Amino acid sequence: MTLKHPAAALVALALFAMQLTACGGPRTGRVSGDGEVVYEDPQAEETVTTHWGSTDLQTTAESLTQSLLASRWIKDASAQPKIRLREVRNFTDEHIDTKGITDKIRIMLLRSGLVRFLADDANLDAVFAERDLTETATRRGANKLLADTDYIITGTVRSIRKRTKTVGDVYYQVSLELTDPQSGEIVWADEKEIRKLTTKPTIGW
Amino acid sequence: MSRISLFSLIVLCVLLLAGCGRSTHIYADNKDVEVDSITHIQDGEFLVVSAVLVSSDNDDATHSVYRMLWFDADGLLLEQTSWRPVVVKGGAPVHIRERSTIPGAAEYTLLISNDAS
Numbered sequence: 508m509t510l511k512h513p514a515a516a517l518v519a520l521a522l523f524a525m526q527l528t529a530c531g532g533p534r535t536g537r538v539s540g541d542g543e544v545v546y547e548d549p550q551a552e553e554t555v556t557t558h559w560g561s562t563d564l565q566t567t568a569e570s571l572t573q574s575l576l577a578s579r580w581i582k583d584a585s586a587q588p589k590i591r592l593r594e595v596r597n598f599t600d601e602h603i604d605t606k607g608i609t610d611k612i613r614i615m616l617l618r619s620g621l622v623r624f625l626a627d628d629a630n631l632d633a634v635f636a637e638r639d640l641t642e643t644a645t646r647r648g649a650n651k652l653l654a655d656t657d658y659i660i661t662g663t664v665r666s667i668r669k670r671t672k673t674v675g676d677v678y679y680q681v682s683l684e685l686t687d688p689q690s691g692e693i694v695w696a697d698e699k700e701i702r703k704l705t706t707k708p709t710i711g712w
Numbered sequence: 713m714s715r716i717s718l719f720s721l722i723v724l725c726v727l728l729l730a731g732c733g734r735s736t737h738i739y740a741d742n743k744d745v746e747v748d749s750i751t752h753i754q755d756g757e758f759l760v761v762s763a764v765l766v767s768s769d770n771d772d773a774t775h776s777v778y779r780m781l782w783f784d785a786d787g788l789l790l791e792q793t794s795w796r797p798v799v800v801k802g803g804a805p806v807h808i809r810e811r812s813t814i815p816g817a818a819e820y821t822l823l824i825s826n827d828a829s
Contacts, residue, residue, distance in 0.1 A: 550794035552777045565794035573811040582756065615813050618791075619758075 557668075557677045557703040559603045567681045567699040568611035572619075574697040575612075580658070580685060581621050581695075588657040590616070592627040595683070599666035608681065609660065625656055658685045658694070675705040740824040744774040745800050750822065757815035763808050763822060770802030778824045780810040782817040790814045795825070 553560045575581055581588065592613060595605035606629065616622050626634040662683035669676045678700070685695035738747050750763040759782065767774045777795040784790050791814050800806050812820075 548795075550779070550792070552795045552797055562794065562797065566796050569793055569813075572813055576758065576813055577755070577760075577811060619813050620815060 554703075557675055557705050558601055559599070559679065563679060563701050564607055564611065567701070568608050568615065570699045571681070571683050571697055572612050572615040575616065575683070575685065575695060576619055576621060578685070578695040584621070587621060587623045589623045589625055589655055590658050590660060590685075591625040591656045593659045593661045594628070595662040595664060595681075597664050599664055599679070600668060601666070603664055605662075605664055608664075609662075612660070612683075656688055659688050660685055673707050675707075676702070678702050736819070737821040738824070739821065742774070742776050742824050742826045744769045745776045745798075745824055747822065747824070748805060752820070755811070759812045759817040759820060761810050761820055761822070765798065765800050765806045765808060765824070767800040767802045767804075773799050773801045775799055776824055776826065778808065778822060781821040781823065782812045782814065783819040783821070784816045785818040787819065790817055 549561070550565060551562075553562045592609045595609055597603045597605050609627075613624055617624060660683060662681065665680045667678045679702075680698055680700055682696065682698040684693050686693050736750060736752070738750065740747070744767055746766055746768060748764040748766045750761065752759055752761045754760075761780065765776075765778075776798050778798055779793045779795045781792045782790045791812065793810060796808075798806060798808065810820075
């Protein structure tokens with residue numbers, strides 16, 4: 508088919524363009540709705556409230572990991588020490604998922620390549636269940652590793668909170684200990700202190 | 713000492729200096745906070761950086777954030793810390809210390825920014 512008339516060619520071109528528009532063309536890898544949703548830097552300083560937040564978790568885990576890696580019990584160990592995470596107890600007046608702190612510390616310590624981690628309380632049941640399933644195919648001696656903990660990590664989170672009509676002040680103290688379970692000796696301990704202050708204007712809208 | 717030996721010595725010194733040198737970068741968009749000094753040591757396979765931050769504002773405390781980026785010898789990003797809040801008051805230097813936690817860090821960059829809050 509040939510379109511000899513210029514107007515007919517123009518109409519055909521316009522129809523073709525409209526069809527392309529209807530198809531949407533290539534997708535860009537982004538779908539958004541009507542709401543205001545944007546991605547932000549997950550490691551940005553977060554100061555929405557004075558409650559325990561992502562910045563507190565990240566800075567605490569990073570600082571304590573750096574301190575732990577600098578301790579001679581880890582840094583100068585002849586072989587990679589085997590560590591098991593125990594509970595970090597929350598003595599504050601708010602809900603804090605302390606496992607978020609220890610999980611991050613464990614990830615960073617494993618990335619360092621200086622330590623080995625044994626299954627902690629949270630996933631020990633899954634480990635035992637898996638071992639029971641595969642027990643016939645493995646030697647019992649291979650499971651001895653589970654009892655050979657060189658060190659355990661324990662800790663506490665505490666807070667002091669004070670508030671007036673216009674000022675709110677919260678102080679967090681996160682302390683961790685590295686303990687030799689055989690001797691009971693605490694070989695390393697360190698803390699991270701955080702203070703946050705919020706003020707409310709006396710005259711508002 | 714012959715010219716060739718002297719030339720070889722100079723080249724050797726330059727190569728040694730190049731090998732020892734580490735790229736240190738500081739980027740700051742906060743005009744009130746300055747890096748007074750920054751040093752680093754090699755601790756095994758890890759780098760430890762110590763810096764002193766000072767404020768040019770003598771009256772008010774400056775709320776800032778900083779983060780450290782660690783690069784390997786090829787310039788590839790190994791890890792980065794989260795943004796850390798720091799309060800710098802005029803006349804009171806603040807010492808910060810950061811340690812890489814992944815082996816092989818050879819270069820680092822210190823970023824200092826305005827407090828986002």
